[in-house]
Amino acid sequence: MPRIGLWGIVVLPVTGMIGLFHWALGTFHLSPWLIVFQALAEVLLAVAVFYFVFIRGEKKEREKEHHYWDKQLADHKQLLEYLPLAVLFVDRQGTIMHMNNLAREIADIKDNVKNIYQNPHGAEDPLELLKKTLESKQVFQEYDYTCRLVGESKYYRLNTSLIQDEDGQPLGALLTGFNISEQFLLEEQLSQRGKLAMIGELAAGTAHEIRNPLTSVRGLVQILGQRLDKNDSAQEYIKMMLSEIDHINYIIKELLLLARRTSPNLSFISLPALLDDALLLLEGQANSKGIFVYKEYSNELPLVVLDEDQMKQVFINLSTNAIHAMPDGGELVVSAEYVQQEESIVVKFKDTGIGIAKENISRIFHPFFTTRPEGTGLGLPVSYQIVDNHGGKLMVESISGSGSTFIIKIPLVNRENIKAS
Incomplete structure (x- = not known):
């Protein structure tokens, strides 16, 4: 029937x-x-x-x-899950047909979300790209996206495409993405080296031309001060002029450090002892502002081959910046640990200060960039240069209003410097 x-x-x-x-x-x-x-x-x-x-x-x-x-x-789900590639398929209505764990992390999709239109996201998020591909057939190629996770940032290159059946009818859209963090950081490092080298060459060519007449001016101002009566009101102007001349000399000295790419004066150094010395110098300044300094490192750390004076200057610069970022008090946590697999030491300066605005993160290592009226904008570039000369890396993680963490990763032995010396 x-x-x-x-x-x-x-x-x-x-x-x-x-x-x-x-x-x-x-x-x-x-x-x-x-x-x-x-x-x-x-x-x-x-x-x-x-x-x-x-x-x-x-x-x-x-x-x-x-x-x-x-x-x-059916035959590819397991393969897609283990690929080092983010993969997200959706149908015409935005229903998620397949998504591996990497795609879930990048797009920040909650476990109970079945449709991309149900997941809250910003204007530049991966899901917004996928929506535009679905709605207006706009395809994105090599779109660079920064995925900000807790404690770190990762960089991805995203692509979207339309999915069609054998008859050319639209079935949905596809988002793929792969990690370019290492490549991105390397490009940033090379770019930063180029900028510092250019500033350094400029500084080396002009510093002596400025310093010589400046020394003469300082001497003449001192003589003028000696000829005036001690109670003369002009003595205040003399002190002010000498102070400003010294400030200019300090800037020239910092600029010359950018110009030096010679090998550091290396020796075996106890990093915990070096950190203790640097923090001791700033103890009074921290106490006066209600800042508590916590040390989270062991004296059992292995010795490191580095330039003691240069690296001490880096620690002072980073600690000083942290103190300035906490005008109303706070906490500075200084930690150090040995990463045996990489034979390196990772030092972190973590504060609870005002943080760094998103638009300024990429500029803080540029010479002369500063958000403080009294700052020179050379402390971080010089620190970057010193760490780079030691074969290390200086990085930052920060959220505006939530504090900053500066990270120094330095090898126990910089073999390039040993060969050069």
Whole structure:
């Protein structure tokens, strides 16, 4: 016996009822109530036709699409999960058909979210790119995206594309992304080296031309001060001029440090002892501002081959910056640990200060960039240069209003400097 289905069960009897009502009304002139029943039957027929033609048709179309997705992904889901590549498939309605863990991390999709339109996101987030691809068929190629996680930032290159069936009909969209953090940081480091080298060459060529006449000016101002009476009100101006001249000399000295890419004066140094010396110099300044300094490092750390004076200057610069970032008091945590696999020491200066604005993060190592009126903007570039000369890296993690963490990663032995020396 042929299968009638839901169409035959609903539509055919209703159609028969309407025909019967028409025949009965025309033949027997029955009660007007039959006219009401006839109208209801016609409405029921219209609803049934709408359901089968539109809703059920759309449902079958979606089932067909999902069957296509299941068929395409059946043999590849496990492979996609272990690829070092973020993969996110969605259908035409934005329903997530497949997503590996890396894609979930990048797009910050919650566990209970089944559709990308349900997940809150910003204007530059990966899901926004996927939405634009779905809605306006706009495809993104090599879109660089910064994924800010707790305690670190990762950099990804994203791509989107439309997915179509064999007939060219749209089925959904695809987002892929791969990690370019190492490449990005290397490019940043090379760019920073180039900028510092350019500033250094400029400084080396002009520093002596400025310093020589400045020394003469300072001497003449001192002589003028000696000739004036000690109680003369002009003595205040003399002190101010000498102070400003010394400030200029300090800037020239910092600029010359940028110009020096010679090998450091290396020796075996106890890093904990060096940190203790640097923090001791700033203890009074920290106490006066209500800042508590915590040391989280062991005296058992292995010795490091470095230039003691230069690295001490780096520690002082970073600690000073942390103190300035906490005008109302706070905490500075200085930690150091040995990473045996990489034969390196990682030193962190973590404060609870005002943090660094997002738009300034990429500029803080640029010469002369500062947000403090009294700052020179040379402390961090010089520190970067010193760490780089030791074969290390100086990095920062910060959120505006939530403090900053400066990270120094330095090898126990910089073999390049040993060869050079």
